[in-house]
Amino acid sequence: MRALGLRLVRVEDQVRRDPAPSRWHYRWQRLMLTPSFRIALRLGLPVAAVAAVAAIWFAQEGNRAMLARHWQELRATVQQRPEFQVTGMQVSGASPALVAAVTAALRVGFPVSSWDLDLGAMQDTVAALSAVRDVRVGVGANGILEVVIAERRPVALWRHGEALRLIDEDGVMTGMIESRSDRADLPLIAGDGARGHIDEALALFAAAAPIASRLRGLVRMGERRWDMILDRDQRILLPENAPVPALERVLAWQAAEQILDRDVVAVDMRDAGRPTLRLSPTAMTILTNTRQTGGGL
Numbered sequence: 244m245r246a247l248g249l250r251l252v253r254v255e256d257q258v259r260r261d262p263a264p265s266r267w268h269y270r271w272q273r274l275m276l277t278p279s280f281r282i283a284l285r286l287g288l289p290v291a292a293v294a295a296v297a298a299i300w301f302a303q304e305g306n307r308a309m310l311a312r313h314w315q316e317l318r319a320t321v322q323q324r325p326e327f328q329v330t331g332m333q334v335s336g337a338s339p340a341l342v343a344a345v346t347a348a349l350r351v352g353f354p355v356s357s358w359d360l361d362l363g364a365m366q367d368t369v370a371a372l373s374a375v376r377d378v379r380v381g382v383g384a385n386g387i388l389e390v391v392i393a394e395r396r397p398v399a400l401w402r403h404g405e406a407l408r409l410i411d412e413d414g415v416m417t418g419m420i421e422s423r424s425d426r427a428d429l430p431l432i433a434g435d436g437a438r439g440h441i442d443e444a445l446a447l448f449a450a451a452a453p454i455a456s457r458l459r460g461l462v463r464m465g466e467r468r469w470d471m472i473l474d475r476d477q478r479i480l481l482p483e484n485a486p487v488p489a490l491e492r493v494l495a496w497q498a499a500e501q502i503l504d505r506d507v508v509a510v511d512m513r514d515a516g517r518p519t520l521r522l523s524p525t526a527m528t529i530l531t532n533t534r535q536t537g538g539g540l
Contacts, residue, residue, distance in 0.1 A: 330354045332388040340418070341374050341394055348372065349390075357382050374417040399441060399448075400426060402433040402460075414441045434463030443486065447471065450487050453494055454503065468513070478509040489515060 274280045300306050330353055334342045348368050351360070366380040369390060377393040395417045397409035409418045409426070416438075420426055430448045437444065444461050447469060451458050459472040469486055471479040481489050489512040497503045502510065502520065511519040 326386075327357050328354045328386055329357050329360065329382055329388050330386050332390065333383075334390045334392065336392040337374075337394050341372070341392065344372055344374070345369055345390060345392070351388065360388070373415065376411075397426070397429060398445060400429045400431045401438050402431060403438075410438055410441060412441065412445070414438045430458070431460030432463070433460060434466075436466035437461070437463035444469070446487050447481070447490060450490050451494070454497070457503070473503065477503060477507060480509055480511045480513050482513050482515060485515075492518070 329351075332346070332349070332351060332353070334345050337345065348371075349365055351365075360382070362380050362382070366378055369375055369378045369380065369392070374395050375392055376395045379389075379391045381389050383389045395411040395413075395415060397417050398412050399410055400420070400423070401408045401410045401416070407420050407423060407425075408416045409420065409429070410416055423431065430444070432438070432441070432444050440463065447461060448458070451471065454473065457473045457475075457477075459474060462470045462472060464470050468483040469481045471481060471490065473479070479490065479493055493503075493510050493512060496510075496518075506523045506525060507520050508523050509521040511521060
């Protein structure tokens with residue numbers, strides 16, 4: 244038995260143990276060698292745990308209400324601080340009438356927190372006023388709401404029906420007046436399509452400077468051309484194309500022969516090759532009688 248026992252021990256000693264890990268242990272070691280897995284294990288698990296706790300806490304309606312209440316109180320405390328208070332409004336670059344219109348359009352009650360002001364919406368509101376070309380709205384360092392306006396300046400009056408409207412150099416209406424005498428300094432245009440050709444009208448008014456004292460206005464005829472109206476009901480009928488050179492020819496004619504000082508109803512320049520004078524009935528009668536008696540002009 245001893246011999247047998249000794250033999251058995253020796254056989255067991257000769258059995259070699261397998262040093263390789265188990266399959267699951269091997270997979271775990273491979274995962275631990277992966278950087279992304281180690282990061283996820285070290286950071287992901289704590290974050291997931293915190294998120295789970297937060298989700299359980301927020302699932303309670305009372306907790307949510309309490310958090311919302313504390314947030315509103317904190318927000319109100321910050322917004323009502325003196326450095327965020329807007330105490331007044333200053334409108335610059337505008338006429339008194341436009342300042343009043345801007346104040347009425349914005350309707351801001353002061354004092355108010357700057358957090359409660361929608362500056363973009365306020366700027367759009369002011370920009371929508373017809374007399375405003377451009378505007379910038381902001382809160383100044385002194386707690387004043389600053390509205391800086393580039394106002395449209397009227398350059399002419401447009402008679403549309405019975406109404407008199409102020410228009411700027413782009414043909415945009417900037418306001419209305421009751422009487423022509425309210426803005427006697429501005430030239431007058433009328434007729435369908437007149438507002439859309441304000442640049443041409445301004446050029447004609449500039450060219451008519453030698454007879455400015457007699458000038459009453461321009462009328463757009465058939466949406467195609469202009470008639471210049473003078474006192475004594477005289478008209479200068481201008482062509483559709485190149486009206487300014489045609490007017491300059493009439494003014495040169497006036498300087499040489501004073502045709503507009505005579506008993507002339509209209510000077511027709513619609514045909515550039517054949518200018519025509521239209522005489523008054525009295526002048527036509529005198530001219531007819533003179534021709535019948537053989538007299539000269």
